[in-house]
Amino acid sequence: MNKVLLIDDEERMLELLDLYLRPYHYICRKALGANEGLEYIKEERFDIILLDIMMPEMDGWEVCRKIREYSDVPIIMVTAREQKEDVVKGLKLGADDYITKPFDEAELVARMDAALRRTKPVNQVEMDGLLWDKDQFELSYRNQYIKLTPKEFAIIGLLMKNPGRVFSRDQLIDLVWGIHSETEGRTVDSHVRNMREKIRDVGFPMDDYFQTVWGVGYKWIKK
Amino acid sequence: MNKVLLIDDEERMLELLDLYLRPYHYICRKALGANEGLEYIKEERFDIILLDIMMPEMDGWEVCRKIREYSDVPIIMVTAREQKEDVVKGLKLGADDYITKPFDEAELVARMDAALRRTKPVNQVEMDGLLWDKDQFELSYRNQYIKLTPKEFAIIGLLMKNPGRVFSRDQLIDLVWGIHSETEGRTVDSHVRNMREKIRDVGFPMDDYFQTVWGVGYKWIKK
DNA sequence: AAAATATCTTGAATAAATTTTAAAATCATG
DNA sequence: CATGATTTTAAAATTTATTCAAGATATTTT
Numbered sequence: 001m002n003k004v005l006l007i008d009d010e011e012r013m014l015e016l017l018d019l020y021l022r023p024y025h026y027i028c029r030k031a032l033g034a035n036e037g038l039e040y041i042k043e044e045r046f047d048i049i050l051l052d053i054m055m056p057e058m059d060g061w062e063v064c065r066k067i068r069e070y071s072d073v074p075i076i077m078v079t080a081r082e083q084k085e086d087v088v089k090g091l092k093l094g095a096d097d098y099i100t101k102p103f104d105e106a107e108l109v110a111r112m113d114a115a116l117r118r119t120k121p122v123n124q125v126e127m128d129g130l131l132w133d134k135d136q137f138e139l140s141y142r143n144q145y146i147k148l149t150p151k152e153f154a155i156i157g158l159l160m161k162n163p164g165r166v167f168s169r170d171q172l173i174d175l176v177w178g179i180h181s182e183t184e185g186r187t188v189d190s191h192v193r194n195m196r197e198k199i200r201d202v203g204f205p206m207d208d209y210f211q212t213v214w215g216v217g218y219k220w221i222k223k
Numbered sequence: 224m225n226k227v228l229l230i231d232d233e234e235r236m237l238e239l240l241d242l243y244l245r246p247y248h249y250i251c252r253k254a255l256g257a258n259e260g261l262e263y264i265k266e267e268r269f270d271i272i273l274l275d276i277m278m279p280e281m282d283g284w285e286v287c288r289k290i291r292e293y294s295d296v297p298i299i300m301v302t303a304r305e306q307k308e309d310v311v312k313g314l315k316l317g318a319d320d321y322i323t324k325p326f327d328e329a330e331l332v333a334r335m336d337a338a339l340r341r342t343k344p345v346n347q348v349e350m351d352g353l354l355w356d357k358d359q360f361e362l363s364y365r366n367q368y369i370k371l372t373p374k375e376f377a378i379i380g381l382l383m384k385n386p387g388r389v390f391s392r393d394q395l396i397d398l399v400w401g402i403h404s405e406t407e408g409r410t411v412d413s414h415v416r417n418m419r420e421k422i423r424d425v426g427f428p429m430d431d432y433f434q435t436v437w438g439v440g441y442k443w444i445k446k
Numbered sequence: 447a448a449a450a451t452a453t454c455t456t457g458a459a460t461a462a463a464t465t466t467t468a469a470a471a472t473c474a475t476g
Numbered sequence: 477c478a479t480g481a482t483t484t485t486a487a488a489a490t491t492t493a494t495t496c497a498a499g500a501t502a503t504t505t506t
Contacts, residue, residue, distance in 0.1 A: 111224075149452080412482065412483065438481065
């Protein structure tokens with residue numbers, strides 16, 4: 001879940017954005033106007049900010065500049081389609097991207113995701129109690145620590161970060177070992193075997209999540 | 224939305240390209256220099272790469288060659304107007320196109336669009352609720368997963384991607400098995416039979432879509 | 447620097463699933 | 477209704493995955 005701050009002078013627009021984002025991995029706080037927005041920012045930490053450009057109290061660029069004085073939080077500017085040109089110039093002032101009204105829901109979410117991704121690498125993934133934490137080099141399930149080797153840890157991390165996607169053995173070797181590796185496919189199976197055992201041992205339903213895709217590779221199920 | 228990787232040794236150029244592309248259907252990741260670029264490629268999948276030719280660490284062609292060792296992602300080379308000649312030779316090394324500085328915004332986008340169109344494979348098709356997804360190696364109907372074998376999956380994918388077109392058994396063998404296959408036509412029937420059963424079982428009206436063209440082959444109906 | 451330990455890689459045996467084949471039954475078409 | 481094409485069926489052949497053990501590498505400890 002990511003915390004979004006919406007800043008706009010129109011109540012209606014705040015409602016609309018909130019409604020759009022609710023079904024996704026975003027939780028909105030609504031600020032009516034620039035000043036209220038700046039207040040919130042001082043008190044609370046946000047993952048991303050959606051900021052209207054045309055506001056009466058203070059224009060969006062001014063707000064953007066103020067935020068940038070003390071924070072690198074990603075900012076996406078919101079503008080009417082017609083003012084596109086101005087924005088391209090304005091982006092140099094520190095915003096990360098912009099989006100035009102009326103919104104395309106998919107585009108909005110895609111741009112927000114992208115902005116987040118640019119600023120925040122994925123170092124943690126959690127799935128039904130199984131927690132992968134890159135910073136600590138630790139995989140754990142309900143507070144039980146699972147001791148993995150580096151290869152095992154990298155493989156499961158890659159899969160968990162990309163649920164649903166199948167990786168062939170060759171792809172895994174490229175991504176985990178590096179593209180110049182001479183290691184052959186069967187080696188992956190060995191690591192997979194050891195990893196499966198270790199993770200099953202702590203009671204995690206490994207087979208419901210980590211699956212062999214016959215003739216293709218392995219994948220982590222998207223729930 | 225398409226993910227672009229920009230590789231250049233000048234911060235300024237990265238910013239400029241990013242600004243140009245933002246208003247379009249492109250999201251940029253900026254890599255300062257060849258090594259950083261290669262790092263990103265290892266970690267992330269991109270739809271297209273914009274690669275500067277003149278870089279200190281490693282020249283663009285070298286980077287291009289390295290990428291081509293394991294990926295078919297479209298690559299567009301970026302060069303100063305004066306070095307045009309060299310480029311034409313160099314394109315043989317695996318790049319898809321090139322563009323000269325200073326940029327014409329429209330041309331840049333047009334060339335990128337064209338490169339994508341040429342190389343971007345279709346990885347998803349949907350027909351009346353039946354979804355074929357190559358990345359996930361999954362066929363599903365109304366959230367029911369249909370377990371297919373690799374051959375079955377390839378056959379139905381090919382047909383669904385080419386609705387209305389009839390494929391003879393020989394054509395299917397060439398396209399799915401590869402042109403050097405010795406497999407004979409009757410084998411296709413076997414796979415077709417198994418596939419039909421599996422897909423009917425989840426309630427999809429298979430026979431309305433997948434049809435035998437008597438004396439010729441099989442086709443997927445175009446709606 | 448040597449020894450101890452852990453990890454990685456490989457090959458071979460076994461198990462599992464898919465692919466192919468062949469033959470019988472069915473079907474579509476003139 | 478005769479003919480050739482398709483579908484069905486079942487079993488054999490082949491391919492792919494898993495497991496296991498042992499040797500090679502790499503890392504840590506002494």
